[in-house]
Amino acid sequence: MITRQNIKPFEFRDLALMGVLSALATVVSVASAMVIHATGLIAVPGLSGFLVGLTTSVIIYVVLRKIPRFGALTIMAAVNALVVLLAMGKPWSALAVLVGGLAGDAYMAVTRGHRGRWSPIVALVVYRGIREVTGLVMPMLIGVTQSRVAFYIMLISILGGICGAFVGGLSGRSLMDRLAKSGVVR
């Protein structure tokens, strides 16, 4: 829920954490995408979306756990959108990332789930799902390809991304629980 405490401006500590972890998410997603391309696994439909979703969701989960406030996911998404815009030059993909982040944050705000155990994972699934759907359906609509096969591949990619976000969220939760238990993070 959006409370008075939640709408306070972010401290620099939070912004620095989001910046550094955004860089990590970018490096990890680029590295996993490169591995998938180099090994030829890109031929398996949906695997790319699954792996990239999994690896980045672990990191975004850590941010959501460290900064349990409205806006954290939106800011991460906005930074990612700017990176997408800067590196790939695709305005609608950047918009898709931003809309996904906003929707995930809105979900957590509505369900008051910033400190819950399942809400961040569902928010990650919402974020990834909207991002994949908007990012992949748009090129389809404007006719990059007109084939039936491309439509099925797109559908499998969306499902792969959603599954990746779910598994990544669970992995992130397990990792954070272990780190908290060992006293590395609070």
Place this chain on the structure above:
Amino acid sequence: MIRSFLQKMGEREPGDFFERLDPRAKLIALTLVTVAASLEREALVGLYAIISALAIVSGLWKMLVFSTIGGIVMWLGFANLLMPLTGDTVEDPFMLFAGLVLRLSIYSVVGIWFAVKTNLYDFGCALEKWRLPSCVVLPFIIAIRFVPTLLAEFAAVKDAMSQRGLYTGPRSAFTNPAQTFRCFITPMLIRSLKMADELTVAAETRGIGRLGGRSYYREIRFTRNEFAFLGCVLLLVAVNSVLFRSYLMGWFI
């Protein structure tokens, strides 16, 4: 490859015309070209020609060749291997080629042109001038600045894993991906959290958390150059669109 690309992004040419332009003008041009490439299927050939000229003038012709070859390989795989295998057909084979090869090349070249020809500091200032909230601009700048640092950290973690026999090469990562990922991501996350804390302390010492306006080393504003550049891009995109539409219409009628 990533390192060399980052190195290329880090190389600055202060005298270069495109480098001196206001990043906002470049961002508007980028949006204009990508939106035109998305909506105007008939004008893709002309847009590709415009982008090729831009790539050659900016010294990015290798990137143009690389992205075009990549697009052709993708098209060959999709149209000549996957589609015959599944018995699928398309209404217009040229549009499939244009969509996969020309459009993807336009996106990649124009994006890389923007990334290579824009100083990160100027881009941050331009985003602030556009009244983008600093809670987005600051993490973005930090994220871009930290990518090389994190790559160095990755190399250190890889060395440490090799010493302990956890990572013996790409083959071990392929045969045991879950363990490799876990062993990479855990130290990277802990290190990132520590780096964020160190950065916070350093930045607070320099007064970055202070409220109020900031001043810039370089003034970011629209001059005649920016207007001329945007005018040229707009004119080229519009003329190309009109020409190809009328040409195609005449062809079909």
